[in-house]
Amino acid sequence: MDSQTNKLAFELAFDDGWRYAPAPESTDHIRLDKQYELFIGGEFVAPQEGRYFPSINPATEEQLASIALATAPDIDAAVAAARKAYGKWSKVTAAERGKLVYRLARMLQERSREFATIESLDGGKPIRESRDIDIPLAAAHFFYYAGWADKLGYAFPGRTPRSLGVAAQIIPWNFPLLMLAWKIAPAIACGNTVVLKPAETTPLTALKFAELVQDAGLPPGVVNIVTGAGDTGAALVNHPGVDKIAFTGSTDVGRIIQKAIAGTGKRYTLELGGKAANIIFADAAIDQAVEGIVNGIFFNQGHVCCAGSRLFVQESVADEVVQKLRDRMETLIIGDPLDKNTDIGAINSREQLERIRSYLKIGEEEGAEMHQSSCPVPDRGYWCRPTIFTGVSQSNRIVQEEIFGPVLAVQTFRTLEEGLTKANNTPYGLSGGVWTDKGAKIFKMTQGVRAGVIWANTFNKFDPTSPFGGYKESGVGREGGLHGLGAYLSLEG
Numbered sequence: 396m397d398s399q400t401n402k403l404a405f406e407l408a409f410d411d412g413w414r415y416a417p418a419p420e421s422t423d424h425i426r427l428d429k430q431y432e433l434f435i436g437g438e439f440v441a442p443q444e445g446r447y448f449p450s451i452n453p454a455t456e457e458q459l460a461s462i463a464l465a466t467a468p469d470i471d472a473a474v475a476a477a478r479k480a481y482g483k484w485s486k487v488t489a490a491e492r493g494k495l496v497y498r499l500a501r502m503l504q505e506r507s508r509e510f511a512t513i514e515s516l517d518g519g520k521p522i523r524e525s526r527d528i529d530i531p532l533a534a535a536h537f538f539y540y541a542g543w544a545d546k547l548g549y550a551f552p553g554r555t556p557r558s559l560g561v562a563a564q565i566i567p568w569n570f571p572l573l574m575l576a577w578k579i580a581p582a583i584a585c586g587n588t589v590v591l592k593p594a595e596t597t598p599l600t601a602l603k604f605a606e607l608v609q610d611a612g613l614p615p616g617v618v619n620i621v622t623g624a625g626d627t628g629a630a631l632v633n634h635p636g637v638d639k640i641a642f643t644g645s646t647d648v649g650r651i652i653q654k655a656i657a658g659t660g661k662r663y664t665l666e667l668g669g670k671a672a673n674i675i676f677a678d679a680a681i682d683q684a685v686e687g688i689v690n691g692i693f694f695n696q697g698h699v700c701c702a703g704s705r706l707f708v709q710e711s712v713a714d715e716v717v718q719k720l721r722d723r724m725e726t727l728i729i730g731d732p733l734d735k736n737t738d739i740g741a742i743n744s745r746e747q748l749e750r751i752r753s754y755l756k757i758g759e760e761e762g763a764e765m766h767q768s769s770c771p772v773p774d775r776g777y778w779c780r781p782t783i784f785t786g787v788s789q790s791n792r793i794v795q796e797e798i799f800g801p802v803l804a805v806q807t808f809r810t811l812e813e814g815l816t817k818a819n820n821t822p823y824g825l826s827g828g829v830w831t832d833k834g835a836k837i838f839k840m841t842q843g844v845r846a847g848v849i850w851a852n853t854f855n856k857f858d859p860t861s862p863f864g865g866y867k868e869s870g871v872g873r874e875g876g877l878h879g880l881g882a883y884l885s886l887e888g
């Protein structure tokens with residue numbers, strides 16, 4: 396090509412019509428029913444009060460399906476089915492249990508495209524993320540815990556591991572299938588049975604998973620899925636037939652649950668909110684760090700409990716980092732979650748969008764300077780442009796409170812000690828990130844930041860072998876790895 400043709404080709408390619416040439420994932424391969432029932436005792440059954448609620452596609456505001464609303468009598472039935480199944484499941488040989496959990500892992504892999512597409516339709520997350528992160532990681536959790544099923548004695552040498560009974564599991568809407576995997580895989584691998592309640596805005600992949608449970612041949616009642624909102628969750632938590640509660644969600648609801656079960660002897664793990672510090676030293680590889688900041692706060696629209704939502708930049712590089720961040724933010728594409736070009740999908744619900752907007756207003760009222768990208772957003776659906784606030788201070792609400800959206804608060808620090816003090820000035824303690832060229836600083840920061848997980852020169856990395864959980868208002872207990880296995884066992888001896 397001569398330079399003139401080359402120039403023309405370039406202009407054509409970046410003409411508006413071409414720039415965002417859509418590359419949508421097909422929906423031909425998925426099957427969604429108009430209505431979903433409760434999954435109890437291995438069968439889909441209608442809710443006893445006959446009530447249903449809609450599950451909405453947040454990118455189009457259209458209804459995807461009608462979902463059964465479980466009330467107290469349905470919770471009774473689900474817990475009874477789980478209790479009945481526990482009698483058998485806890486006596487199935489460990490090798491057989493492992494085989495069935497492996498089977499679930501493989502079936503998830505085989506149908507990963509379908510699950511990824513439904514996850515993006517129901518929750519609004521970009522297909523690139525559901526395809527490359529949510530679904531493969533969910534399958535990886537089933538593989539990992541399947542492997543432990545017949546090796547529990549080796550996992551905890553000198554102890555006698557025993558399953559707990561019926562686990563009530565309540566999950567949020569930000570990583571629906573992945574949170575299901577975090578909960579169900581270790582529970583059933585250890586010989587427990589479960590009643591799981593997905594979040595009201597994202598029940599579909601859990602209900603599709605129920606189909607896998609049927610197809611895999613798990614004994615009826617080992618896995619039960621009940622759908623509904625907070626009242627359904629509360630009925631499950633308060634049910635006397637439940638032995639263990641595993642909850643992931645907001646700190647407010649975590650507090651309610653902790654109060655409700657105090658003195659009942661029910662075991663519990665609570666994975667709650669976060670407001671992670673992402674700390675950039677002047678000696679860090681700045682371009683890499685900027686990518687890490689983007690990933691830390693804009694991944695999954697910022698609907699991430701461990702999101703790096705408080706950025707601390709060493710003062711000498713603050714202007715450079717903020718400018719690079721703003722430039723990078725400008726290149727992010729917001730839009731159709733099913734489009735493979737999309738970086739930032741839809742906000743999960745209207746309610747969440749309103750919550751994020753209220754924080755944008757609070758930030759401005761607190762005197763912070765707001766910077767947003769100028770990218771176009773679709774007319775319908777729930778959208779929020781990536782946003783950073785500069786000129787904030789420690790006491791600002793946008794610094795202290797979890798926003799759960801693509802909103803970053805930027806502060807500076809001079810010395811390591813100052814960075815550490817500011818990072819720890821939070822009621823939360825779930826995660827953190829540090830970016831530096833110096834190993835010694837990594838050690839000092841990772842030891843000094845009070846948080847369950849701290850990433851060094853990376854962010855948002857997850858693995859089934861690695862425990863995850865928080866300190867302070869971020870929760871109690873760990874999921875993942877051996878810690879996550881122990882949370883579903885009593886370890887006598």
Ligand code: ADP
Pocket residue numbers: 565566567568592593594595623624625626627628629630632643644645646648649651652
């Ligand atoms: P978020 O603010 O992220 O929606 P929530 O803590 O409200 O987080 O929700 C997380 C999960 O907890 C959802 O499945 C929700 O339906 C459930 N839930 C809400 N309120 C209660 C409650 N009082 N008891 C038990 N579960 C609840």
